Amino acid sequence: MNNPKLVKIASIVIGVIISISLLIMGLRLFSNVFTRASDMEPRDVVVSDVNQNSAKISWATGVETQGVIEYGTTPTALNFFAPESTRTKSHEQELTLLSPNTTYYFQIRIGDHKYDNGGVPWTVSTRIVNQPTAAMPTVAPTGVPTAEPSGTQSVEVPATSETQGCNETDCNKIKEMLGKGCTTQDYILCLKKPTPTASPSASPSATPAAP
Incomplete structure (x- = not known):
């Protein structure tokens, strides 16, 4: 004899089991789809x-x-x-x-x-096309003008008293003119010169008077 109450309870249990199974399958499918879409993303x-x-x-x-x-x-x-x-x-x-x-x-x-x-x-x-580099004009270096050496000018040095020589013969005057035309050498040479001695003058002898 079928008990309607038991049949109803069994139907409810079976329905719940089927619902849970479908929910689990749906969640798994959704998870797989979501995971697959995430894995495909660059x-x-x-x-x-x-x-x-x-x-x-x-x-x-x-x-x-x-x-x-x-x-x-x-x-x-x-x-x-x-x-x-x-x-x-x-x-x-x-x-x-x-x-x-x-x-x-x-x-x-x-x-x-x-x-x-x-x-x-x-x-x-993208990058820019490389433009050809224009050749820069070569500028010749400007020569620095070289100064030509001017002719050597002779400078005349006025003759001093030393170059004119010592014309004095007196040793005392030579001594006074040292550095003014006469040199020490002139003074030494003057001293070495023999001094001329005056020869005695013969005094006229008195002529004896005739007797």
Whole structure:
């Protein structure tokens, strides 16, 4: 005999078990989806090797993904694409055929999700074209005029009394004129000269008177 009360209780228990199972499965599925979406999000986006016409974009993901870089010269018109060729966790993609001295905006699309830098695209600016260096005119060094040596002018030194010689013969006068035309040598030579002695004059003898 079926007891309606027991049947009702059993139905409630079975319903609760089924509800709990469905809730657990839903939470697990939601967790997996959330975890998968988080693992697919690009991390550590780096711009490198930027030159006039190209640049490299690198990033990492928690799971293997295959992304596409969408880029352009304005934030609202990302009309150029650089897709990856393989699925990987470490990504590096090169943007080529860029214009020099231009700012590009880009985002990364993985599957149906688009990732950017907090609501705005990342940016990369290419380098300026190297301008040819104009040859500087060579300026010849200005010669410093060399002064020609002027002719040697002979300076006539007026003859002093010493160069005129000592014309005195008196030793006393030579002594007085030392340094004024006469030298010590003149004085010594004067002293060495023999002094002329006066010969005695013969006195006339008286002629005896004749007787």
